[in-house]
Every structure is written in structure tokens, then in C-alpha cells.
Amino acid sequence: MKKLKKVLVLIGLIVTFGGMSQAVSANEFNFSVTPVRPENQIGDSGYFNLQMAPGQSQVLTVTLTNSTEKTVVVEESIASATTNINGVIEYSPNKIKADKSLKYNISDYAKMPAEITLTPKSTQQVKVEVTMPNEPFSGVIAGGITFKEKGSDEASSKSKGISIQNKYAYVVALLMQQDPTPVAPDLKLMSVVPGQVNYRNVVNANLQNPNAGYLNQMYVQATVKGLSNTKLSYTVDKEMMQMAPNTNFDYPISIGEGKRIEAGKYQLEMTVYGQKSDNGKYTYKDAQGKEQKFDYQWQFTKEFTISGQTAKKLNAKDVTIKPEPWYKNWLIWAGIILVLLALFFLFFLLWKRRKDDEEDEIEGTETETLQSQIEAIKEQLKD
The missing domain is CATH 2.60.40.10 (Immunoglobulins)
Incomplete structure (x- = not known):
């Protein structure tokens, strides 16, 4: 059940x-x-x-x-x-x-x-x-x-x-x-590593607020770009988030349903805004051209690497990824090649053995014929 x-x-x-x-x-x-x-x-x-x-x-x-x-x-x-x-x-x-x-x-x-x-x-x-x-x-x-x-x-x-x-x-x-005056928050990018959320592949950017103040109305823009494979690019933007004082959390960047995560080098580019304010000194324009102002802004850039072993483990656990067709599995092809090589080697051994037997038979026949001829010549000489 x-x-x-x-x-x-x-x-x-x-x-x-x-x-x-x-x-x-x-x-x-x-x-x-x-x-x-x-x-x-x-x-x-x-x-x-x-x-x-x-x-x-x-x-x-x-x-x-x-x-x-x-x-x-x-x-x-x-x-x-x-x-x-x-x-x-x-x-x-x-x-x-x-x-x-x-x-x-x-x-x-x-x-x-x-x-x-x-x-x-x-x-x-x-x-x-x-x-x-x-x-x-x-x-x-x-x-x-x-x-x-x-x-x-x-x-x-x-x-x-x-x-x-x-x-x-x-x-x-x-x-x-002890003092009701708010403490300004801070933000640090602690790590960028591949992982999973609900059995789906993501890249987790761990963000930390190390100060004893709330970070309100967070707006995060994050993009992961492939350096080994420049065709790869994943973007996730999210707004109206919040962080408690002295906490951290993983900001997940999805690579998409059914997509395999690839091994290689990547780069994260992230901009985080905090605390909306009419007098904020940091301005962001959304897709409709509407401006939003914030009191805080942080920008991060970080390179990271995903190993082949890690990519393989994550892809095997991702429930949205369909198994690869058998003809794309190199292990199957390797097995087929090994079987064919073994059959060829066995065929070669049988062929060589048969050839050797035939040569031995011919050589024995020729030897017997020569021996008979010698015996016949000896009999003629006696006569």
C-alpha cells in the first residue's frame, strides 16, 4: 500500500x-x-x-x-x-x-x-x-x-x-x-551543488543570511550556464521570499522535467534583491517594463563542476526521466561486441583445428604413398 x-x-x-x-x-x-x-x-x-x-x-x-x-x-x-x-x-x-x-x-x-x-x-x-x-x-x-x-x-x-x-x-x-532598531540583513552564496527536489534534478544554490535581521521581500534571479556544453542554460526567478535571521536555505534551479543533468563545468549567475521600498536605490524592471525598487541587492557568480558519477546517480533517481533506448546504452553495445568477438575467436579456433587436421591427414597420406613407392623400388631392385 x-x-x-x-x-x-x-x-x-x-x-x-x-x-x-x-x-x-x-x-x-x-x-x-x-x-x-x-x-x-x-x-x-x-x-x-x-x-x-x-x-x-x-x-x-x-x-x-x-x-x-x-x-x-x-x-x-x-x-x-x-x-x-x-x-x-x-x-x-x-x-x-x-x-x-x-x-x-x-x-x-x-x-x-x-x-x-x-x-x-x-x-x-x-x-x-x-x-x-x-x-x-x-x-x-x-x-x-x-x-x-x-x-x-x-x-x-x-x-x-x-x-x-x-x-x-x-x-x-x-x-x-534588546534594541527595537532593525538590523540590516546580509546575504552570502555558500555553495552551488547538484541535487534533487521531489526526485527531480536541480542545482541548489545555498544562500545564507548571517545577520540577526530579517530579509524580507526577496526577489531572486538565477541562471546556470554550461561551460563545457555552452548550449545548456537553466533560469529560475522567484519573488516574495523571506529569510529568518541567521539561517540558510537551498534555492533550487530546475533543469526541466525529463531532462538529464550532464557532467561538466557550469557557472551560476545570481542577482538577489531585498526589501521593496519607494526610495530604494536598486531598481529592477520586469518583463512588462514596470520598475520595482529595493533597499538591498547582492550579485553572485560561481563556477562549479558536476562529475559523471554524480550525474549518473541523479539521473537514475529522477522520476521524470525515461530510460534510454537499448540501442543508446553503451553497455549493451559493449556486450554485443564482446559476444561477437568471442564467437569469431571460437570460429577461428575451430577453423584452424580443422585445417590442421586436414593438413595432417594429407601429410600422412603423402608419407604412406612415398613409403609404398620406396618399397616397390626395393622389390624391383631385388629382382
Whole structure:
């Protein structure tokens, strides 16, 4: 039976530094989540955005309400903000590795119970203890608090041999900073390597924001050109992406459905714009000639090589690539040639053996004839 895991994360409060979107409908939940804004809250936001002094500790409050007739157990966790492959910030726990530039992981500076039990028709307050690092720093420590009903990911539905698993969670963003003045983001190109997304060949350009500031409204223009084969060129442009502070992510450049990735040398050319602004000093014109202005711009050029072994492995795993016809497979041709050579060699051995036998037979016959003649001559001489 095929299994398909469908993850549905309903985010109660989603943060974009300098702006946010409110909760969507939460009909799938058996409980609700309401953060209680403290006095040191920055702005009138629906998530925690705290201004704290070095070494300061405080307790935050989140109200959980169970409006159902059954007992609900809620699991709770805290995770540092990350950026996923789509250029979307995630505030819930995931498998994305922390970036090397992350000095303060919010999970080390915030504590809360692992789970809480809500009796039917009840309300409880969850206490979250947060502590600001002792040393002064500029920027923001970003993360999120996740609330998930225990066992909610165990319920699944089955249809036509496909198992669909649903997960629902509230995520409340948690930001901590000592100075509300935003820190400018930065961008670095860390690596360019071939890879796969959903079993399809891509070239991954890893981008890093090593600063403790959000990079908003990213617009990326990226082109990979073949140097060994100048006919190869792949371009992927994408806008309205975002990066969390001190994170990195792979920007995938697709080579196209059904296309084989070739071994050889390549060059990546990339331009990244950030933070739209009417007064931005960097201007981009789209295909319709409309101008967009940005506060930030980065340009990267990097050469890289794809080995034959790597290309072979990736092509074998790409689900969109059809197997090559047998007559294009050099291994088959090599096998055919080897078989023909073996047959020719065997034929030659049989032919040579037969020829040698015939020569031996002729030589033996001639010897017998000569011997008979000699014997006849001897008899005549006797007479």
C-alpha cells in the first residue's frame, strides 16, 4: 500500500518582521490559543515581540481553551526560526539544521511544560519562561511556540491504496531583542551543488543570511550556464521570499522535467534583491517594463563542476526521466561486441583445428604413398 503523508500546519499567528497575518479558520482544532501580550511588547502585534534588557527574565502567558466535551492533551514545544526551500520562514520544529551563524538559539533561552491536559469546557494558562542573553547584542532572536493536540498526527484516512496523514498545530511566533532598531540583513552564496527536489534534478544554490535581521521581500534571479556544453542554460526567478535571521536555505534551479543533468563545468549567475521600498536605490524592471525598487541587492557568480558519477546517480533517481533506448546504452553495445568477438575467436579456433587436421591427414597420406613407392623400388631392385 502506498503511503502519502500530507502535513497541514494551521498557523495561528504568523510573523513577518514588520508585519504579520492573523489566524485562519481553526475548525480542525479541539482547542484555541491566545497569547497574552506583556507590557514590554513591541507594537500591537498578535505574537510575542519583546524588548528586554541583557540578562532579563520574565514569564509569558498563553491561554488555551478547550470548548469540546472531551479531554484534550496539548503538546508544547519551542524552536528557533528557520527558512525552508521555498523561501518561507518556519517557526515550528523541523529537520532543518541550524545555521553556523546562529549564536542564540531561542530554544536555549525559553522554557515551558512539554504538555498540558485540558479538561472538557475548560481554560488554562501556560507559562513560558524566557531569558535574554547576558551580553549586549543587536538584532533579533527569532523562534516560535508550537501547540499540537497529542495523537493528532495518528489519525489518517485511506482511499484507493493511499494513506493520508493530517497534522494540525498552532504556532505563535516569539521574538526577543534588546534594541527595537532593525538590523540590516546580509546575504552570502555558500555553495552551488547538484541535487534533487521531489526526485527531480536541480542545482541548489545555498544562500545564507548571517545577520540577526530579517530579509524580507526577496526577489531572486538565477541562471546556470554550461561551460563545457555552452548550449545548456537553466533560469529560475522567484519573488516574495523571506529569510529568518541567521539561517540558510537551498534555492533550487530546475533543469526541466525529463531532462538529464550532464557532467561538466557550469557557472551560476545570481542577482538577489531585498526589501521593496519607494526610495530604494536598486531598481529592477520586469518583463512588462514596470520598475520595482529595493533597499538591498547582492550579485553572485560561481563556477562549479558536476562529475559523471554524480550525474549518473541523479539521473537514475529522477522520476521524470525515461530510460534510454537499448540501442543508446553503451553497455549493451559493449556486450554485443564482446559476444561477437568471442564467437569469431571460437570460429577461428575451430577453423584452424580443422585445417590442421586436414593438413595432417594429407601429410600422412603423402608419407604412406612415398613409403609404398620406396618399397616397390626395393622389390624391383631385388629382382
